[in-house]
Amino acid sequence: MNSIDTRTQILDAAQDLIQRLGVNAMSYQDISEAVGIRKASIHYHFPTKDDLVAALLDRYHDYFLRLVDGIIAQPDSAEIKLRRYCSLFEATLSSGNGDKACLYGMVGAELATLKHYLVDRVTAFYRDNEDRLVRILTQGKDSGEFGFAGDIRAMATSIFSLLEGGFLVARAHGGAAQYRAIVEQLMRLVKG
């Protein structure tokens, strides 16, 4: 109904604001102006800010990992899967004016200001992503596409760190073009 629409609008606006400004710089007043409803009405849907952030993290987690699992399920080469995975991040970077970061990257930076149950969600997201990368890398090793040195788990962790970091750095300096250059360099290194 209309209520669901409003709820979604609130989530969309909040996500956009967090990806640009961060959790602490995002306020109910900002959302209020973006959506066009009163501040108190947001509290009806999300009683506290933590409730809102939790809902946002859950939604993004489900959305993102569904896309990743969709990529993995395809009968493609490991290289194509890894490229598609990287392009998921790039899509976010390009979706705004190049000033949007990964939601979990932003929240991760402000980790120490978050309630424990929100921190748990962040670590779960990181872990789940690394697990998916392990699967892609394993396929690539088995098929002989990837010949990188070192063990697969360390490589998966490194790739995820590289993408999250590349995201933040590119936003400050270089933009989407620099992010793409990092991905290309990653592909070369993975092939070994």
Add this chain to the structure above:
Amino acid sequence: MNSIDTRTQILDAAQDLIQRLGVNAMSYQDISEAVGIRKASIHYHFPTKDDLVAALLDRYHDYFLRLVDGIIAQPDSAEIKLRRYCSLFEATLSSGNGDKACLYGMVGAELATLKHYLVDRVTAFYRDNEDRLVRILTQGKDSGEFGFAGDIRAMATSIFSLLEGGFLVARAHGGAAQYRAIVEQLMRLVKG
């Protein structure tokens, strides 16, 4: 004298708070309690919060790049230089309770909430670090220590992104041990 001490104490406290909580979550009240002086006294040394952040970024930039240049100036192998460079980041991670991030990583995440002249400082720090990495990588390529594929500039950007990202990710999940694992993986990839 005592005034310099106070000023330094304020900078130290502010840096610690920003590395844990971020710029926006850090308040003059927090610094006041950490240093043991009144809030208005901080305004005497740093009239606005932007003045304080600017001084902090300048101090960290000078401090960090002095260390980096010291590493580069030594007659060591490129591998040792790169390892030492990576350990500079790790020292920060280990200095607290594993909850401190790179100052510029935190500020970079909150980039959109900053005044333009602070943004310029962040991009300058990133650029200067990438330049130093280019030098180390060039030495390694010339000496035959490093055999990675792709061009040096892209590799330098990737390494810096990896370290900044690895920093943030490790803080949430894995800690210093995971950061070290990322560095080891990086060394393997660089050698090619």
Add this chain to the structure above:
DNA sequence: TCTTCTCTGCCTACTAGTAGGATGATGACA
């Protein structure tokens, strides 16, 4: 009527920042 949703109007806590006074060290001068 009951439920769902959004509103007005308010609260307390906290933010950065300001005005102006107290303290205390320094240095010039007689």
Add this chain to the structure above:
DNA sequence: TGTCATCATCCTACTAGTAGGCAGAGAAGA
């Protein structure tokens, strides 16, 4: 040496603005 003015530092006390959040009224559909 004693006195006085200056200056840096830190203080108390305050401002305006904004944060998250709450109570309760009104609207509107089932």
